[in-house]
Amino acid sequence: MNVNFLMKNLLAKLLLLVVLAYPALLFAQTREGQVISDALALGEGASVPLPQGKWVIKNIRDTQPVVHINFKYYFLENLDAGVEVRFLLVQTGSMRVNQSPNSNARYEWTSDVYSNNTSSAYIQSYGTTRTSFKTKNSSISPFGESAEIKSILTIVGQEKIASNSDFAESLVFDNRVISNISMVRLLAIAVPAEGSSVNLLKLSDEDSRVKNIKAWNALAIKEMDLAFFNKKPQEPLYFSFSGQPQGEVQAADKKLEIEKLLALEAKLKEESQATTKLAEQKRLADEAKAKEQLAIETKQREEALVVAKLKEDKRIAEEAKAREELAKQRLAIEMKQREEALALAKNAKEREQALTLAKLAEERRLADEAKAKEQLAIEAKQRDEALAVARLAESKRLADASKAKEQLAKVTTPNALPSIAEQLAQLQLQMTTLKADLEKSESPKNQPSVVASARRALVIGNNKYSHVTALENATDDAVAMAESLKTLSFDVTVKTDLSLKEMNAAIRNFKGTIKKGDDVVFFYAGHGVQIGQSNFLLPVDITGESEDQIRDDAVLLDRVLDDFSEKKAKFTLAMLDACRDNPFKKAGRSVGGGTRGLAPASTANGQMIIFSAGAGQQALDKLGPNDKEKNGLFTRVFIKEMQKSGVSIDRVVRNVRTQVVELAKSVKHDQVPAIYDQVIGEFYFKP
Numbered sequence: 001m002n003v004n005f006l007m008k009n010l011l012a013k014l015l016l017l018v019v020l021a022y023p024a025l026l027f028a029q030t031r032e033g034q035v036i037s038d039a040l041a042l043g044e045g046a047s048v049p050l051p052q053g054k055w056v057i058k059n060i061r062d063t064q065p066v067v068h069i070n071f072k073y074y075f076l077e078n079l080d081a082g083v084e085v086r087f088l089l090v091q092t093g094s095m096r097v098n099q100s101p102n103s104n105a106r107y108e109w110t111s112d113v114y115s116n117n118t119s120s121a122y123i124q125s126y127g128t129t130r131t132s133f134k135t136k137n138s139s140i141s142p143f144g145e146s147a148e149i150k151s152i153l154t155i156v157g158q159e160k161i162a163s164n165s166d167f168a169e170s171l172v173f174d175n176r177v178i179s180n181i182s183m184v185r186l187l188a189i190a191v192p193a194e195g196s197s198v199n200l201l202k203l204s205d206e207d208s209r210v211k212n213i214k215a216w217n218a219l220a221i222k223e224m225d226l227a228f229f230n231k232k233p234q235e236p237l238y239f240s241f242s243g244q245p246q247g248e249v250q251a252a253d254k255k256l257e258i259e260k261l262l263a264l265e266a267k268l269k270e271e272s273q274a275t276t277k278l279a280e281q282k283r284l285a286d287e288a289k290a291k292e293q294l295a296i297e298t299k300q301r302e303e304a305l306v307v308a309k310l311k312e313d314k315r316i317a318e319e320a321k322a323r324e325e326l327a328k329q330r331l332a333i334e335m336k337q338r339e340e341a342l343a344l345a346k347n348a349k350e351r352e353q354a355l356t357l358a359k360l361a362e363e364r365r366l367a368d369e370a371k372a373k374e375q376l377a378i379e380a381k382q383r384d385e386a387l388a389v390a391r392l393a394e395s396k397r398l399a400d401a402s403k404a405k406e407q408l409a410k411v412t413t414p415n416a417l418p419s420i421a422e423q424l425a426q427l428q429l430q431m432t433t434l435k436a437d438l439e440k441s442e443s444p445k446n447q448p449s450v451v452a453s454a455r456r457a458l459v460i461g462n463n464k465y466s467h468v469t470a471l472e473n474a475t476d477d478a479v480a481m482a483e484s485l486k487t488l489s490f491d492v493t494v495k496t497d498l499s500l501k502e503m504n505a506a507i508r509n510f511k512g513t514i515k516k517g518d519d520v521v522f523f524y525a526g527h528g529v530q531i532g533q534s535n536f537l538l539p540v541d542i543t544g545e546s547e548d549q550i551r552d553d554a555v556l557l558d559r560v561l562d563d564f565s566e567k568k569a570k571f572t573l574a575m576l577d578a579c580r581d582n583p584f585k586k587a588g589r590s591v592g593g594g595t596r597g598l599a600p601a602s603t604a605n606g607q608m609i610i611f612s613a614g615a616g617q618q619a620l621d622k623l624g625p626n627d628k629e630k631n632g633l634f635t636r637v638f639i640k641e642m643q644k645s646g647v648s649i650d651r652v653v654r655n656v657r658t659q660v661v662e663l664a665k666s667v668k669h670d671q672v673p674a675i676y677d678q679v680i681g682e683f684y685f686k687p
Contacts, residue, residue: 030074032057038236040074040090045231048186049223051085051239053078059156070094075156085239086170087161089152089187092228095180124217135178136225138217143189144168152187167191173213175220177228184228186220190239212240351678354605358680453517453570457482457490458510460537462526464497467543468583473621474525477577477635481523484639488685490521500539503555507563514567519683521573522560525635528578534558537578544583561607570606571683573649577612577619577634610653611674612660623667634660634673642685649683 030041034057039047059075074090126136143149144165149172153162161167173188204210216239223234461478463471475496482494491513495506514520527538531547536554544550557576564572612619612634620633629636637659641652657673664671 030057030060032060035079036076039227039233040076042090042092042184042228046184046229047227047231047233048090048184049220049227049234049237050076050088051078051083051188051237053080053083053085055079055088059158061156063155068095073152073156075153075158084192085188085190087189089149089156089185089189091152091183091185091187093183093185095182124214126218126221133179134225134229135176136221137176138214138221139174140213140217141172141174142168143170143172146172149187149189173217173220175217175224177221177225179229182229184224186224188239354678354680362681453519454515455488455490455519455521456510456513457485457492457521457523458506459485459492459494459523460498460503460506460526461494461496461524462498462538462540465527465538465540465542465583467541468527468538471526473630473632473635474577476630477525477632478523480631480639481525481575481635484642485521485523488642497540499541500553500555503537503539507555507560511563511567514564514569516568517570518567519571520564520569521575522564523575523577525577525632527583528557528576529554529583535576537576538583561609565607571649571679571681572607573683574607574609575612575638576609577632605678606680608649608653608679609676610656612671614672614674617671618669620664620667620669620671623663633663633671637663645686647684647686649679649685650677652685653677 029043030036035054036057037050037054039049040055040057041047055076056079057074058077059073061073063071063073065071070093072092074088076088076090078086078088124138126138128135128137141149144167150162153159167189170189170191173190174185175188176183176185216237220237223237226232227234459478459482461475463473463475465471478494478496482492485492493506493510493513495502498506524537527542529536529538529544529550531550535557536550537557537560538544538550538554542550542553544553557574561572561574612632622629623633631639634656638652638656641647641655641659644652647655653673653675657675661672
């Protein structure tokens with residue numbers, strides 16, 4: 001009892017020292033050629049206790065018999081002479097991480113244990129079955145009859161031992177602990193001492209040697225379970241074929257090891273103290289280093305806070321500046337919007353005044369017409385009355401003449417002849433006067449003169465620009481518009497690809513043909529730009545090096561409209577298909593601030609202007625790659641609408657705008673024709 005107590009006390013202290021001083025031993029990387037004793041470390045705290053002796057790890061092999069199972073084999077050879085357990089095979093197995101546990105895999109690990117294997121003796125299951133959560137079993141087989149042990153030896157590269165007949169009398173002690181996801185197996189190849197060979201398969205269960213081996217197997221299973229699955233280091237497995245009970249064998253062996261354990265305990269204490277001292281020194285050094293690092297980090301944080309504060313102050317200042325700038329921009333936009341609203345209100349008021357004047361003029365015209373009709377009726381009545389008087393006078397004259405003839409026939413004296421002649425002369429004079437009055441009364445008086453207004457049109461299309469981007473559809477649009485106007489009784493002047501000199505000449509010559517009261521149409525297709533609040537039409541020889549040069553070398557739209565107004569045309573329509581991209585943009589010149597399109601226009605009374613697109617918009621030439629029309633969108637729609645009978649100009653331009661907007665939206669583009677109208681009365685292309 002004293003020996004056992006002492007041994008247990010020493011072993012407990014030794015285990016404590018091992019755990020405290022060498023915790024990494026069980027987590028060490030096991031390698032081939034390594035010499036170990038007591039236990040085989042399998043990593044992550046798992047281990048397998050070993051029988052007595054010094055063991056060298058000869059081979060380590062990994063295999064994968066099926067796709068979801070991994071096996072690892074360790075082959076160890078005992079370096080101590082005269083020991084009974086000469087070789088060890090340790091096998092571990094695990095399921096793959098992504099494979100759920102299943103009974104098939106469990107069956108592959110345990111099938112040979114629970115099969116009817118007549119070559120094995122003393123199979124122990126320790127109350128477990130194949131379906132238990134954890135299966136424990138042991139068996140004993142003759143080495144010469146164990147095909148599996150020879151197969152495993154071949155796997156680990158020990159074919160010579162597998163085929164060595166000297167080990168035919170050896171026994172294989174097979175101990176396994178198996179769970180659903182992992183397993184550990186210890187195969188001990190034991191060689192009985194000389195003269196002690198015995199056939200265990202023929203011994204009864206009561207034989208002391210059988211009891212001893214069963215006790216060793218049970219101890220091996222218990223310690224393997226704790227060391228591998230619970231990761232708790234266990235004592236070495238002392239083995240002997242002796243008939244002594246396992247406890248007595250271990251006690252005898254432990255007596256021999258006491259002095260070694262005491263020496264090892266003292267050595268471990270010293271190493272533990274040294275390790276503790278080194279650990280304390282390392283801790284103090286780490287603390288000092290940590291304090292220094294903390295001071296550095298504190299300083300860095302303070303510096304970072306200063307930098308962050310500076311950045312935040314800068315950000316706040318920038319945001320304040322941005323808000324101030326945004327407020328200025330909003331104020332400028334609001335001012336501009338108010339100015340535009342005032343301008344629109346002014347235009348609306350002027351238009352209202354113009355409409356009022358037009359209404360008054362129309363009322364005055366109707367009153368004059370009524371008065372003229374009344375005057376005509378009076379004059380007609382007067383003519384009828386004068387005609388009746390003349391007829392009465394003629395009847396009286398004829399009667400008087402007849403009477404005079406009768407009197408003349410009665411007169412016989414010569415002195416009476418002159419008197420009769422004088423009466424005839426007076427009657428003829430009266431007759432002539434009455435005829436003149438009759439003719440005068442029958443001629444029309446105060447009839448209003450009717451002068452038929454002429455229809456005149458100037459059409460210009462510019463494609464072939466020399467110094468800016470050339471166009472494709474402008475001249476085709478001009479020709480198509482000219483042909484359509486001709487069918488509506490317009491006297492059309494059509495010009496294409498004109499220089500500045502030619503454009504001025506064409507406008508001047510056309511102006512000379514306009515008479516008071518004419519209906520005038522002006523159509524222009526080509527490049528146009530806005531400079532300030534003015535619109536300029538570009539000839540094909542424009543260079544456009546600067547805004548001042550464009551003012552000199554382009555045609556001012558307002559001048560053209562003023563020319564038509566100066567000639568007192570009754571109705572003027574200007575159609576401008578010129579709201580295209582800034583033609584100077586690709587040449588690197590910024591003209592008109594890079595604005596696309598033309599500026600809003602002002603019109604005189606009797607004038608209407610329609611742009612093919614609104615301010616800042618692009619006029620489409622095509623509705624996509626499949627559009628085969630040769631005319632631009634605005635021109636093709638306008639030509640169709642102007643040919644409709646009985647539609648006033650107001651309705652024509654609004655129909656054009658509606659259709660252009662819808663067609664442009666069909667290709668996801670914004671194009672809204674702009675209309676500026678000061679027309680008084682009605683105008684019809686086709687009444």
